[in-house]
Amino acid sequence: MNKNLLNISLPNIPEILYVLIFLLIILGIFIPEFRTIGNILNIAQQGAVLAIIALGSCIITIIGGIDLSLGAVLSLAGMFTALLLKENFNLIISLMGGIGCGLICGLITGIIIAYGNVPSFVATLGMMSMARGISLGLFDGATISGLPKYFRNFANGYIGVIPIPIVIVLICYVILEYLMKREKFGIYIYALGGNQNAARCCGINSKILTMIVYTIGGLLAGIAGIIMVSRLNCGHPTVGIGYEFEAIVAVVVGGTPLEGGWGSLGRTLIGVIIIGVLKNGLMLLGYPSYWQMAIIGVGVVLALIMANMAFIKSKEYINLQT
Amino acid sequence: MNTTFLELINIIKDFPGVRALNNVNLKINTGEVHVLLGENGAGKSTLMKILSGVYLPTSGKILMDEKDIKINNPRFAREIGISPIFQEMNIVPYLSVGENIFLGREPKNRLGVDFNEINKSTIRVLKRLGMGIKPNILVKDLGIAQKQMIEIARAILTKSRLVIMDEPTSALGEIETKKLFEIIRSLKKEGIAILYISHRLEEIFEIGDKVTVLRDGKLVDTVNIKEVTKSKIITMMVGRTINEIFPRNFMTSGEKVLQLKNVSSRNKLRNINLKVCKGEIVGLYGLVGAGRTELAQILFGLDSFNDGYIEIFGKHIEKLNPIKCIKIGLGLLPEDRHKNGLCLGLSVKSNITKSSLEMEFPSGFISPIKEAILANRYIQECNIITPSVNRIVEYLSGGNQQKTMIAQWRCAQSNLLIFDEPTRGIDVGAKVEVHQFMNAHVNKGNSILMISSELPEILGMSDRIYIMYRGQIVKEFIRGEANQESIIQFAIMGSEKYE
Numbered sequence: 001m002n003k004n005l006l007n008i009s010l011p012n013i014p015e016i017l018y019v020l021i022f023l024l025i026i027l028g029i030f031i032p033e034f035r036t037i038g039n040i041l042n043i044a045q046q047g048a049v050l051a052i053i054a055l056g057s058c059i060i061t062i063i064g065g066i067d068l069s070l071g072a073v074l075s076l077a078g079m080f081t082a083l084l085l086k087e088n089f090n091l092i093i094s095l096m097g098g099i100g101c102g103l104i105c106g107l108i109t110g111i112i113i114a115y116g117n118v119p120s121f122v123a124t125l126g127m128m129s130m131a132r133g134i135s136l137g138l139f140d141g142a143t144i145s146g147l148p149k150y151f152r153n154f155a156n157g158y159i160g161v162i163p164i165p166i167v168i169v170l171i172c173y174v175i176l177e178y179l180m181k182r183e184k185f186g187i188y189i190y191a192l193g194g195n196q197n198a199a200r201c202c203g204i205n206s207k208i209l210t211m212i213v214y215t216i217g218g219l220l221a222g223i224a225g226i227i228m229v230s231r232l233n234c235g236h237p238t239v240g241i242g243y244e245f246e247a248i249v250a251v252v253v254g255g256t257p258l259e260g261g262w263g264s265l266g267r268t269l270i271g272v273i274i275i276g277v278l279k280n281g282l283m284l285l286g287y288p289s290y291w292q293m294a295i296i297g298v299g300v301v302l303a304l305i306m307a308n309m310a311f312i313k314s315k316e317y318i319n320l321q322t
Numbered sequence: 323m324n325t326t327f328l329e330l331i332n333i334i335k336d337f338p339g340v341r342a343l344n345n346v347n348l349k350i351n352t353g354e355v356h357v358l359l360g361e362n363g364a365g366k367s368t369l370m371k372i373l374s375g376v377y378l379p380t381s382g383k384i385l386m387d388e389k390d391i392k393i394n395n396p397r398f399a400r401e402i403g404i405s406p407i408f409q410e411m412n413i414v415p416y417l418s419v420g421e422n423i424f425l426g427r428e429p430k431n432r433l434g435v436d437f438n439e440i441n442k443s444t445i446r447v448l449k450r451l452g453m454g455i456k457p458n459i460l461v462k463d464l465g466i467a468q469k470q471m472i473e474i475a476r477a478i479l480t481k482s483r484l485v486i487m488d489e490p491t492s493a494l495g496e497i498e499t500k501k502l503f504e505i506i507r508s509l510k511k512e513g514i515a516i517l518y519i520s521h522r523l524e525e526i527f528e529i530g531d532k533v534t535v536l537r538d539g540k541l542v543d544t545v546n547i548k549e550v551t552k553s554k555i556i557t558m559m560v561g562r563t564i565n566e567i568f569p570r571n572f573m574t575s576g577e578k579v580l581q582l583k584n585v586s587s588r589n590k591l592r593n594i595n596l597k598v599c600k601g602e603i604v605g606l607y608g609l610v611g612a613g614r615t616e617l618a619q620i621l622f623g624l625d626s627f628n629d630g631y632i633e634i635f636g637k638h639i640e641k642l643n644p645i646k647c648i649k650i651g652l653g654l655l656p657e658d659r660h661k662n663g664l665c666l667g668l669s670v671k672s673n674i675t676k677s678s679l680e681m682e683f684p685s686g687f688i689s690p691i692k693e694a695i696l697a698n699r700y701i702q703e704c705n706i707i708t709p710s711v712n713r714i715v716e717y718l719s720g721g722n723q724q725k726t727m728i729a730q731w732r733c734a735q736s737n738l739l740i741f742d743e744p745t746r747g748i749d750v751g752a753k754v755e756v757h758q759f760m761n762a763h764v765n766k767g768n769s770i771l772m773i774s775s776e777l778p779e780i781l782g783m784s785d786r787i788y789i790m791y792r793g794q795i796v797k798e799f800i801r802g803e804a805n806q807e808s809i810i811q812f813a814i815m816g817s818e819k820y821e
Contacts, residue, residue: 184434184435187421187428187435190414195415197410197412198413198425199425201396201400203427261416262416
């Protein structure tokens, strides 16, 4: 009843936003350091890499897939960029190299899934292993450091008052949101995830579409990898480990069901922010990062149980109606 | 004015072990409502799937405008103007009404998809269908009738020539049905043909022009609706003699083992009253969607009921679950054995003992020798033909798979068995064996609730017969009272009303 009232008075605001606002208020009240502008920028900067990955993960989840390779592809793309820079290639070529590397990884995954009829879980698990192996092998498992100074400014610089990584996130978001909301592409993605049969009967080429979606995921992982390298000022072969899971968590916290059919990029970004804020808050409270992981894990599971219960309720409601 | 534009000639469709369609001929004219009738399993849906490009016929020709065509995928079917509306609808839940209608054919403008155009056209076409829904509502929030309209709207927009409707009114109320008929009439006026599959005779006489009856995969006849009566159609549908032997010895029945009083479930069943006594086989007949399987699911605790009283073996039971059911002596032989009954990848032995492990091995450790002996006993009792107890069940024939299911419940010492379509998909020899087993089972003082779509089986095996219609039990027959016509009547119309 109460919830209905809320929905009527504030129609288009996703519930997940309330969670975020609640978190911000609580943390803001109890931790003075949390309220500083420096800290907020810090959260944003740290969250940028995850945000970009999560956008890719979101559209992959909408078509009913899952991508476990994004973190490894991120590392690989980063290593590749670092290697090119170290070999004194010019900046543009190095960046293109990194992005292209991610794109090719995504394309390969997409082809395996769409044309090889391999379940996405298995295909991306394979890609994860491959990408991780190559990124370790590229420089014998060592980090590539001593990158040119101007490259470091790339991720640590500002445009006006906004950190460059945030600008990149926003650009990616706007482009993808346009594709999802204004182009056939988006409609077809929802169709593919919601009812593959219907999509096929209406003349949608599901194979090419699947391939494109995973390619976009790889491309975004490439971009994220470059930001990561620039932030750390070195190419680290295992730095992306775990990002794929955090991305999935962000997607799911944003309300996208893992079976696909529905999802929203905006909510996914809110999911990313929630994770970032939680981590930051726990860090400021003095919890070591190991405990942060545990606490976030518990929180995510609780959130999902609650979301699931709400989902079942809404299903029963629909049943009653028909 | 009505010319034949689509013709099926000698269509044969074989599935492994079954001939689903045998030399079927069908002519469809422009602007007619062609009704397709037949019992469950008569081949209606196979025919529909051939027309909509889901199956390719094994042999036979399809002519469209006198040209030979091959409908080899659903997309092609749509391109040549055949729009099927299945019960499993081709709609995407999280897209809007407009997006669903225009899926695959979105109009474009400079900024991408032209949503204005979609909305305008959607409103226009929905208005024509007499629907006032907004084009930007998500389809998941619509009722079934409205979802159907989306498919019809899509058919109109793609300039379909033939719309196939599979039981379109099965989920609709009276008003919605009326509306649907109006729409069908206006489609007819535009020269669109409709292949209408339904079991409801009243409807057929209201809306149909021609009726084609299928029986056991064969064409019985195509006639003009105006020239036939309901009883004629029923005889055409049934028209089968009981030629199988049903080895039934009848006993006097004992006390009640199962009793249902006013059981209702949220979306399917209404006020079910039913009883099964010791030593009885009770038949449950009804058309697809009448709620028979749902009832079986509730009895076995797979689904919940929200109202009513259930008593099993004299004990009132408030909540059922499969574990409890097996313990008190219930067994379910589901219709889809592969999906819901057997563990196909396991051996015959494991399948037989799978629901009695706790009873036979209370310590939790399974003795392989004892298990094999146990399994062997029931393999012999049920006459399962298998090279060894370790044979994987998947490689047995349909009949032996069903016998394995029976052995499983014998092993679990279940007294009341629920058979859902006991002989579907098994050959004639095994059919008789299954019937013999059912007979032996009740002769030992046990009971059976049998759901079946085969009239001879229902008539030959049951002591009493309940007829279900739209989630209700509409009639109870004692053995000898019923015949094929009267059963079909109640199953199709829900009452005895008859011209």
